[in-house]
Amino acid sequence: MTNTIRTQVGILGAGPAGLLLAHLLGKAGIDSVVIDARSREDIEGTVKAGIVESPAAEVLAESGVSDRIYREGMKHDGVEFHFDGQAHRFDFQELVGKSVYLYPQHEVLKDLIAARIRDGVTPLFEHTATSVEDAESDKPRIVGTTAAGEPFEIVADVVVGADGSGSIARIPVVGSQQGGYYREYPFAWYGVLVEAPPSAPELIYSRSDEGFVLISTRDQHIQRMYFQCDPLTDPTTVSDAEIWDKLQAGVEGTTLKQGPIFRKDVLRFRSFVAHELRKGRVFLMGDAAHTVPPTGAKGMNLAFSDVLWLNQALRSFFATGSEELMVAYPENALKRIWKAQHFSYWMTTMLHITPDATDFDKLRGLGELALLTESLHAQRYLAESYTGWDYGVDDWR
Numbered sequence: 257m258t259n260t261i262r263t264q265v266g267i268l269g270a271g272p273a274g275l276l277l278a279h280l281l282g283k284a285g286i287d288s289v290v291i292d293a294r295s296r297e298d299i300e301g302t303v304k305a306g307i308v309e310s311p312a313a314e315v316l317a318e319s320g321v322s323d324r325i326y327r328e329g330m331k332h333d334g335v336e337f338h339f340d341g342q343a344h345r346f347d348f349q350e351l352v353g354k355s356v357y358l359y360p361q362h363e364v365l366k367d368l369i370a371a372r373i374r375d376g377v378t379p380l381f382e383h384t385a386t387s388v389e390d391a392e393s394d395k396p397r398i399v400g401t402t403a404a405g406e407p408f409e410i411v412a413d414v415v416v417g418a419d420g421s422g423s424i425a426r427i428p429v430v431g432s433q434q435g436g437y438y439r440e441y442p443f444a445w446y447g448v449l450v451e452a453p454p455s456a457p458e459l460i461y462s463r464s465d466e467g468f469v470l471i472s473t474r475d476q477h478i479q480r481m482y483f484q485c486d487p488l489t490d491p492t493t494v495s496d497a498e499i500w501d502k503l504q505a506g507v508e509g510t511t512l513k514q515g516p517i518f519r520k521d522v523l524r525f526r527s528f529v530a531h532e533l534r535k536g537r538v539f540l541m542g543d544a545a546h547t548v549p550p551t552g553a554k555g556m557n558l559a560f561s562d563v564l565w566l567n568q569a570l571r572s573f574f575a576t577g578s579e580e581l582m583v584a585y586p587e588n589a590l591k592r593i594w595k596a597q598h599f600s601y602w603m604t605t606m607l608h609i610t611p612d613a614t615d616f617d618k619l620r621g622l623g624e625l626a627l628l629t630e631s632l633h634a635q636r637y638l639a640e641s642y643t644g645w646d647y648g649v650d651d652w653r
């Protein structure tokens with residue numbers, strides 16, 4: 257027997273995108289059901305993004321999810337770039353009067369899940385979707401199975417695919433899981449999680465002939481660090497000693513605080529934008545709609561922009577029956593998506609050295625970084641983009 261659940265909006269994926277949309281719709285009195293294949297513990301324990309832009313922090317606090325980000329997050333007013341043996345700091349406050357918050361994605365998710373539970377609509381964890389059906393009808397469905405093997409379907413007026421980069425909701429929208437504009441990069445990040453205090457007060461992005469290094473943080477006890485590697489590197493084959501050598505070589509002048517490494521992974525770099533973000537009553541948002549390489553720290557922040565546009569469209573649809581803003585959703589969301597794609601691509605190509613780089617390429621890259629340190633206009637572009645453009649959507653409060 258299939259368990260059929262009826263709702264106004266069926267949301268596939270309890271990541272930042274799906275949960276935030278459910279919260280905002282709930283504020284407008286619109287019912288939704290969020291499902292996720294993973295358990296609550298798994299979702300709340302997976303370390304992923306770290307940097308939250310000012311406008312995204314504002315949405316979390318002012319929409320009533322939680323203001324914990326302001327109380328417990330680390331406010332960063334700038335970043336350091338290291339290249340050519342020199343360190344350069346870019347002061348976001350001085351440049352554009354904004355900051356970013358180091359507040360790990362799993363803390364954002366804890367806040368979002370707590371808000372759903374507080375509002376009496378706990379997400380359905382351990383519910384795996386196998387397909388999204390009937391996109392072009394007025395009753396699209398999410399079909400799947402629970403961890404206990406019981407079949408279920410969510411029958412909704414609208415279905416939202418917020419199911420991340422391996423999205424199955426893409427299939428009815430673009431015809432396949434891959435259908436999109438796509439770029440793969442010839443390098444990856446070797447990432448570690450380390451039990452140690454922060455090595456620097458702000459993030460350090462470094463480019464040297466050895467490649468790229470990023471010294472980031474998650475909190476006062478856990479640090480996230482990365483160095484550039486071959487995408488085919490097996491993370492288990494690199495020793496701790498080699499890892500510290502690579503990281504330390506990238507940040508001359510800063511002595512890294514070492515500690516036990518408790519996770520090693522290799523993150524491949526991709527840029528992707530789905531060919532379509534909507535088919536009938538099925539919508540894509542967040543990583544299901546687009547992926548950016550992590551250099552610009554844009555993925556989760558960009559997902560929030562999609563959420564605000566879609567929330568506005570769905571509020572209008574359920575209040576008036578008009579599909580006008582639903583039809584406009586792709587065009588509205590894509591403006592920021594392509595800006596973020598450009599910024600992420602720019603940061604990535606400026607700070608990495610491709611394996612086939614010639615001396616010309618390396619010297620041109622240094623010229624680009626030198627320009628950034630000398631031009632106030634270039635620095636303002638960096639600061640404005642990094643701390644986050646205003647979303648330009650107002651009716652989420």
Ligand SMILES: Cc1cc2nc3c(=O)[nH]c(=O)nc-3n(C[C@H](O)[C@H](O)[C@H](O)COP(=O)(O)OP(=O)(O)OC[C@H]3O[C@@H](n4cnc5c(N)ncnc54)[C@H](O)[C@@H]3O)c2cc1C
Binds near residue numbers: 271361421
């Ligand atoms: C190393 C790294 C660093 C990053 N740093 C930053 C950063 O600093 N700032 C930033 O903004 N972004 C960053 N990002 C990107 C950010 O983590 C993602 O963009 C963000 O998670 C996207 O949110 P989402 O809700 O769209 O998708 P996801 O977080 O991927 O959530 C999708 C959810 O859908 C569920 N799901 C998938 N398929 C199914 C199915 N068939 N059935 C049921 N459930 C399903 C998954 O279990 C998952 O919980 C980083 C990413 C990485 C990997």
